[in-house]
Amino acid sequence: MPLDDPMGPAITTDNGKGSAAPNRLAVIDGDIHPAVRSMADFKPYLSKRWWDHYETYGMRRKHGSANGEPYPKSAPLACRRDAWPEEGGRPGSSLRLMQEQHLDAYGIEAGILGPLGNTGQGEMNLELSAAMCSATNDWQRDTFTRPEKRLKAGLVVPYEDGVASAKEIERCGGDTDFGQVFLLTRSAEPLGNRRYWPIYEAAERYNLPIGFHVFGTSGHPVSGAGWPSYYIEEGAGHSTSCQTVVTSLVIEGVFEHFPKLKVVMIEGGFAWAPALAFRLDKIFERMRNEVPHLKRRPSEYIRDHVYFTTQPMEEPDDRRHVLDIMSWIGWDKLLFASDYPHWDFDDPFRAFPAGVTTEQHRRICAENGKSVFRLN
Amino acid sequence: MSADWKGAIDCDAHPHVPNIDALKRHMNDYWSETVDVRGITAFDSVAYPPNAPITMRPDWRADKSRGRARADSDAGRAAAALMDRHGFAHSILNCLYAVQLIRDEHMAAAFCRAVNDWVSAEWLDRDPRYRASIVLPLQNPELAVEEIERCASDKRFVQVLALAMGEHPLGKSHFWPVWKAAEKHGLAIGIHAGSSYHHATTGSGWPSYYLEDYAAQSLAFHTQLGSFIAEGVFVKFPKLKLVLIESGVTWIGPYLWRLSKFWRGVRLEVPWIDRSPIEFVRDHVRLTIQPFDAPASGETVGRLMDQLQSDQMLLFASDFPHWQFDNDDMLPVGIDATLRKKILIDNPLATYPRLGGSHAA
Amino acid sequence: MTRHVVARAADLPPGTRKRVSVENRDIVVLNIKGELFALSDKCPHKGASLCGGLLTGLVRSTTPGEYQYDRAGEILRCPWHQWEFDVRTGRSYCDPRRLRLMQFPVAIEAGANVVEGPYKAETFNVTVEDDYIVLDVP
Ligand code: FES
Numbered sequence: 001m002p003l004d005d006p007m008g009p010a011i012t013t014d015n016g017k018g019s020a021a022p023n024r025l026a027v028i029d030g031d032i033h034p035a036v037r038s039m040a041d042f043k044p045y046l047s048k049r050w051w052d053h054y055e056t057y058g059m060r061r062k063h064g065s066a067n068g069e070p071y072p073k074s075a076p077l078a079c080r081r082d083a084w085p086e087e088g089g090r091p092g093s094s095l096r097l098m099q100e101q102h103l104d105a106y107g108i109e110a111g112i113l114g115p116l117g118n119t120g121q122g123e124m125n126l127e128l129s130a131a132m133c134s135a136t137n138d139w140q141r142d143t144f145t146r147p148e149k150r151l152k153a154g155l156v157v158p159y160e161d162g163v164a165s166a167k168e169i170e171r172c173g174g175d176t177d178f179g180q181v182f183l184l185t186r187s188a189e190p191l192g193n194r195r196y197w198p199i200y201e202a203a204e205r206y207n208l209p210i211g212f213h214v215f216g217t218s219g220h221p222v223s224g225a226g227w228p229s230y231y232i233e234e235g236a237g238h239s240t241s242c243q244t245v246v247t248s249l250v251i252e253g254v255f256e257h258f259p260k261l262k263v264v265m266i267e268g269g270f271a272w273a274p275a276l277a278f279r280l281d282k283i284f285e286r287m288r289n290e291v292p293h294l295k296r297r298p299s300e301y302i303r304d305h306v307y308f309t310t311q312p313m314e315e316p317d318d319r320r321h322v323l324d325i326m327s328w329i330g331w332d333k334l335l336f337a338s339d340y341p342h343w344d345f346d347d348p349f350r351a352f353p354a355g356v357t358t359e360q361h362r363r364i365c366a367e368n369g370k371s372v373f374r375l376n
Numbered sequence: 377m378s379a380d381w382k383g384a385i386d387c388d389a390h391p392h393v394p395n396i397d398a399l400k401r402h403m404n405d406y407w408s409e410t411v412d413v414r415g416i417t418a419f420d421s422v423a424y425p426p427n428a429p430i431t432m433r434p435d436w437r438a439d440k441s442r443g444r445a446r447a448d449s450d451a452g453r454a455a456a457a458l459m460d461r462h463g464f465a466h467s468i469l470n471c472l473y474a475v476q477l478i479r480d481e482h483m484a485a486a487f488c489r490a491v492n493d494w495v496s497a498e499w500l501d502r503d504p505r506y507r508a509s510i511v512l513p514l515q516n517p518e519l520a521v522e523e524i525e526r527c528a529s530d531k532r533f534v535q536v537l538a539l540a541m542g543e544h545p546l547g548k549s550h551f552w553p554v555w556k557a558a559e560k561h562g563l564a565i566g567i568h569a570g571s572s573y574h575h576a577t578t579g580s581g582w583p584s585y586y587l588e589d590y591a592a593q594s595l596a597f598h599t600q601l602g603s604f605i606a607e608g609v610f611v612k613f614p615k616l617k618l619v620l621i622e623s624g625v626t627w628i629g630p631y632l633w634r635l636s637k638f639w640r641g642v643r644l645e646v647p648w649i650d651r652s653p654i655e656f657v658r659d660h661v662r663l664t665i666q667p668f669d670a671p672a673s674g675e676t677v678g679r680l681m682d683q684l685q686s687d688q689m690l691l692f693a694s695d696f697p698h699w700q701f702d703n704d705d706m707l708p709v710g711i712d713a714t715l716r717k718k719i720l721i722d723n724p725l726a727t728y729p730r731l732g733g734s735h736a737a
Numbered sequence: 738m739t740r741h742v743v744a745r746a747a748d749l750p751p752g753t754r755k756r757v758s759v760e761n762r763d764i765v766v767l768n769i770k771g772e773l774f775a776l777s778d779k780c781p782h783k784g785a786s787l788c789g790g791l792l793t794g795l796v797r798s799t800t801p802g803e804y805q806y807d808r809a810g811e812i813l814r815c816p817w818h819q820w821e822f823d824v825r826t827g828r829s830y831c832d833p834r835r836l837r838l839m840q841f842p843v844a845i846e847a848g849a850n851v852v853e854g855p856y857k858a859e860t861f862n863v864t865v866e867d868d869y870i871v872l873d874v875p
Contacts (some may be wrong), residue, residue, distance in 0.1 A: 074642040074819055081816035082789035109669075129478050189581040190588065219696060224541035224577040224592060225599035229548060232642050233602040236635045237579075240595040244578040252584055268538075271630030279624050279669035283587050286699065287427045290587055316544070316633040317685070324679045325630070345817050350783045549801070608801030640831040641819035647798035647805075652831070 025362060026109035027348045028369030030309040031213070031266050031337035032102070032151070034113050034144050035077075035092035041143070044120075045135035050128060059132075061122045062188075062219030071234040075343045083341030091341035095148055099260070102152055102340045106348055109366070110375050111340075112179045114213050114266060115141055121156055123185055124216045129158035130168065137172050145177040152179025152373060154211060159183050162198035169199070173206035179373040180209045180264065184216030185241040192245075192252030204258045209372050212245050212265040214238035214254045242268030243276050246306060250280065253293040255301040263306055263370055267339060270308035271316075274328040277302050303330065307372055309337035310364060311346040319353035326356070335372065336365040381462035381706070385724035385731065388568070388621050388664045388693035389458060389467040389566065391499050392448040393491065399473075402493035407486040419487065421474035423468070423570050425586065429699055443531040448697040451502035455557040458696055465721075466731065467694070468534060469508040470621060471495055476539050476572035481515035485523065488513045492527050500532045508733065509566050511538035512554065514546075520554045534560060534730040535564040540596035541571035547603030552612065559613045562729040564662075567600055569593035569622040594669070597623040598631050601661065605635065606628045608648040610660045617727050619662045622695055624669040629683030658686050662727045664693035665707060665719060666700040673711025681715070691727060692720045739874060742858035746868035749773075756788040757875045764841055766870060767792075767824060769810055774824045775843035775872055776813070781829070781836050785817040786868050795823070842873040 021308075035064035036042060043051055053186060061281055063070055076080065083093035083101065092098065120132025140153040155178045155205045158167035172178055181203045189195060191212070203210050215238070221227040222237040223244075242265045248254075255261060265273075288294065308329060314322045328336060339345050348365050356364075370376055393399060396418055400408040410416070424431040436447035436457065447453045458467045473491050478484040491511045500506050510527045512520040520536075527533050536558050538546055546567065558565055570593070576582045577592045597620050604610065604618055620628075635653045643649055649656070670677050684690070694706055707716065725731055743757040743766060754767040756778050762776035765788040778787050794809040812830070813822045821830040827838035848865040851858070856871065863869060 023457060073643070074644070080785075081791055082786065130705045153847060185580070187580045190578055191580060193584065218580050220576050220579050220581055221599075222579040223548075223595040223599040224571050224573075224575045225497040225596040225603070226542060226544040226575060228545050228599060228603055228606070230606045230645055232635070232638050232646060233545075233599070233606050235638050235642065236602055236631065239631065239634055240598045241579045243595055244580050244592065247588055248578070248580070248583060251588050251591070256439070269630075269634055271633060272627065275594075275630060275669055276591075278626060278671060279667075280591055282667065282669060283430070283590055287587055290428075290585055312634075312637065314630065314633050315637050316629070316683070318682075321629065321633075321679075321683050328676075343817060347783055611799075612801055643831070644793075644796050644821075647796045648801045648803065650797070 003340075016140060024107045025366050027107055027336065027365045028373070028375070029108050029111040029338045029340070029348070030142045030264065030335040030369055030373070031311060032111040032113050032340050033342060034090045034115055035090040036139070037089035037093045037118065039118060042132070042135045042139060045138045046131060050131040053128060054295070059118050059128075060123065060124045061217040063217045071188035071231040073343075074231060078342050080343055080345055087132070092236060095144060098340070099148065102338065108150060110179070110369065110373065111151050112154060112211070112373055113144060113151055114182055114211060115140060115156055116213070116215065118157055119156045122160070123158070126158060126161045126164065130161065130164045131360050133158045133168055133363070134171070137168070139304070141175070141177055152375075153177050154180055154182030155208065156182045158328050159196065159199060160188055162195050166198040166202040169202035169206060169208070173208055176374065178208065179375070180211040182211050182213065184217030185212050185245050185268070186218040186220070186222070187213050188218055190244060190252070192248030192250070192254045193360070194252075197254070199255070200254055200258045200261055207260075207374060209262040209264050211264045211266050212242065214241055214268045237267045239253065243272055246273070246276060246302060247280065250298045250301045251291055251294070253291070255305045256293055256295060261305060264309060264335065264372060265306060266309045266337060266376050267311060269312055269314050270310060270329060270334065271314040271322065271325045273308060274325055299337045303333070307333050307335055307368070310333045310351065311337040311339045312344040313346050313351040319355055322353055332368055333359045334364045335369045381464060381704075381720065384462065384464045384692050384695045384720035386458055386464045386467040386696070387619065387691040387724055388666065389454065389469055389696040390698070391451070391454065391469050391471050391623055392446060393471065393473045393494065394449045398498070399487065399490040401579060402490040402497070403486060407483075418475045419477050421477055421570070421573065422586075423472070423474070424698070428586065430590065431699070432697045433699040435556075444604070446697070451499040453728070454696065455503045455505070458694055459503070464505070466505050466507050467696070469495055469499055470537055470566060470568055471511055471566065472570060473509070473511070475511055475513065476542060476570070478515065481513060481519060484513040484515045485519040486522050489526070492523070496530065496532070500721055507532050507534045509533065509535040510563070511537050514538055514542055514551065514554070517554050519559045524554070524561065524563070528563065531730055533563065534728045535566040537566045537568060539570035539572060540567055540593055540600060540623070541573070541575065541577060543572065543574050545599050545603030547600070547607035547609045549607065552609070555613050555616060557607060559616050564617040564619050564728055566619045566621050567597070571596070581691070593622070594624040594627045598627065601628070601631065601657070602635060605649065605653045605656050606646050608646065610656050611648045616660060617662060618660055619664065619691065619727060621664045622667065623663055624667055625663050625665065625690070626669045626680050628663065629680070637725040658689070662689055662691050662723065664691045664695070666693045666695035668708045668709055670708055672709055677708045677710045681711070687715050687718050688723055688726065690719045691724050702708055740854070740856045741872045741874055742851055742856050742863060742869045743872050744870045746812040746870055749870060754788055756786060757872070759872060762874065764872065764874070766843060766872070767813070769824065773843045773845070773870065775841040776822070776827055777825065777839040780815045780817065780820070780821055781838065782815065782818060785815050787813055787815055787822070787838070790814045791816070844871050845869065846871045
C-alpha cells in the first residue's frame, strides 16, 4: 500500500478484540472529537443571514489566523495518521470509521463528544458565535447522536455571552442526547467571573456537567509570562490553562453559589491538580479574609466538584509518582478519555500504568463517568 | 542562635526600599530632578499589598507604638532576624522594587542602577554576609547587559534577577545577550514570582482577587521553564544555572512529565533538545524552598520530594519578610539530615559560583 | 528460525509497506527505495500499528536554529504519539537503549528456491516464475 495510506490500528486490548469477548469492560470515553467534512456541513443549520455572513467575513477569533494555527500542530489537524476516513473528509467526520476503529474496537459504551474548530466558541461577533453554536449542536445531533446511541453530544455555548449561553442550554439541555455543556479553557476572562455564571446556573438546573476542554482563544498568552515560541510549549501549557480555570471557579465562589455543579477538566492531564490544591489551601489559609464568600478550603471544593479526564496520560519515569497523584485526587474523580481521533490518543486498556488495580481501572473507565455525564 | 541552621545559605530575602528619596540619592542629576518634576513617588507593584498577611510576618511589621520600622527596611534588623538569629552564612537579597512596571526603558535602566547602588550601599556594605541579585531593566536587553557589566565586578552580586511575568518568556533569543553576560560573569539567573503586569496575570485575563494573582505565579513559572528548555538556552549557554524563586516548587514534577512526554512526539520542531527536558532541568534548574506547596505531612512531602528525582534541585530560602512559615519552621516537614544539609548549604554553593571559596567551612 | 514467505516481491514495490502476521507477531515490512526492512509493527509505547506511520528524515541539531536533515524516509514515526524509530536499527530516538523495535532479517528469494526450500507460505501459492519476500522469524 502507498506510504501515506492510513490504515486501521492493530488493536489487541487486554480484554480481547471484538464484542464477543466475555466480561468486556463497558468503557465510557469522556472526550471524542467529531468533525465536519467541511464547513458546508453546517450550512443547513444556519440562517441565510449567518451563512452569508460567514461566507463574506469568515470567523474571527482572538488569534488573527484566518485558517491554520499560530502554533502548527505536530500532525495534520493534530490527528492520528490512521484515523483519516477512506471516503475522504477529516478524522472524526466519518461515523462509520469512528464506530469501527474506536467505539466497536474498544467496547465504548458511551462516548462524550467535544466539538472543536469552527463551532462558534470564542468568535468575537457574539451573534455569530451564538448562531454557530446552535448549528453545531443541531449538527451533532443529526450526524452523530441520533444515528449512534452510544454517543452523547457536547452542548457548545457562545460562552463569552453568558445570557445567550444559558438560552442555548435551555434550548438543548432537556434533550438527553447531550451529555455535557462544553466550554474551552482559554476564555476572555477567568471562568469563575460573574459574566459566566448564567452558564453555570442553567447547567446546574439541567443537571449537566460542564466540560472544560483545553484550547480557546482568549487573546491572552497562556500565562502572564508572555507568548512562547513553540508548539511544545503551547501543548505543555494546556495544563496551566486548566489550573487557571479551577483556581478561578473555586476562588470566585462558583461552587459556593452552585453547590450541585460538577465540572470536568478535559485534555489537560491531571497530575497538576494536587500541587494546585496544596497551593490554594496554603494561600487561602493566609488570606481567607479576602474571600469571605468561601466557606471551605479550596481543596474541599475541588474534591467535591471537579473531575479530571486522564488523557493525555501522565507518564513519569517512575510510575509510583503517577499512582500517588491518582490516589491524592481520588479514584472516584478520574474519568477515562481517549481524545479520539487526535494524535495524543489514549487507549483505555494500555494507557494506565501497572499498579492501577482492576477495580480502580473499572472505576476510571466505566463507573465514574456514568454519574457525571447523566448516563444513568 | 540555633545550631540547626548554622552555615545555611538563604537564597531569597527581600530588602525594602523605604521611599523614593533613598533611590534619588543614587541617581544622576537628570533622573533625580525628573523624579521631582514629574512627581514620581514610587514604583511599588500590587504584587505584595503592604498590609496583606503574606507580605510580612506579624512580628516583622512596623510597630508605631514602639517606634519600630518594618524589619525589611533596615539591613541591621534583617541581619538580626536572619543571619544573627539562625547563623546563616549568607542571605541573598532580591529587591522587588517594581522597576519592571516601567514602560520607558531608559527610566527603567535609571531606576535599576539606583536600586542596585542602593542595595550595595545600604545593605551589602552594612554586613559582609549579605549577597545580592542585580536587578535588570529587561525592557531592553542591551541596557540589561550594560547594567550587568556595570555591577559584575562587585563579587557580592551573585545573580541577576527577573520576574516570572514580563513582556516575553525569558528563554527567547531576544534575551540571550543578557544570559550570555550572566554566564560570562558566573552569575546565576534568578526568576522571582512577580509581574510587570504588561500582560494579564492569567491566560484568561485578569482575575478578581489578589489570591488568584498570587496563585497564578506558579503558572508563569511553567511558561518560563518551558521557554528556557525549548528555546535551547542551556544548549547555547551550558554553564548557566536558572533559579526559580518563590515558585511553590511542587508544580514542577508534573509539568516536567508533561513536557518530556510531549518532547518525545514533537521534538522535531526543537531538534537542539537532544535529550529529555527533565535532564536539562536536573543539570541547570534549581528552586528555592519557600514556599513549598504541600500539606504539613511528612509522608506527602517525602513523596513530592521523590518526584524531583534529585537531591540537588532545592535551595534553602527564608523568603524574608514574606509570611510563609511561623516560628523557625523554614523547611517542609520530614526532610532527613542528609537532604537538609544539601538544601541548606551544598546546593546553594553549587548553584552560585560566586559564593565559592568565601564559604569554605 | 523459520523462513516465511510473506509477499510476492512485485506486490511490495519501493515506497510501499505491508503488515504481516507471522508466528503470532505483527511485522511491518517496508520497501524504502528498493531496500527492504522488517520491524515489529507494534509500537513499544502503547501498541499502535506502526504500519500506519509516516516515514520522515532524521533531524538533528547542535545549536538552536540549526536543522541538520538527512536520511530522508528512514525514520518511522508512530501514527499515534509520533515517537520516532530508526528503520535501520529499530531504536527509538527518545530512548534508544530501552525503547526499540525488534528487527527481522528480510530478503528477496527467487521463486525456484522458495518452492523447494523449507519455507512457509500460508496465504498464497508460490510459483517458480516470481520473486518473493522472505522473513526470518525466530
Ligand atoms: S503508541 Fe506509538 S508513540 Fe505512543
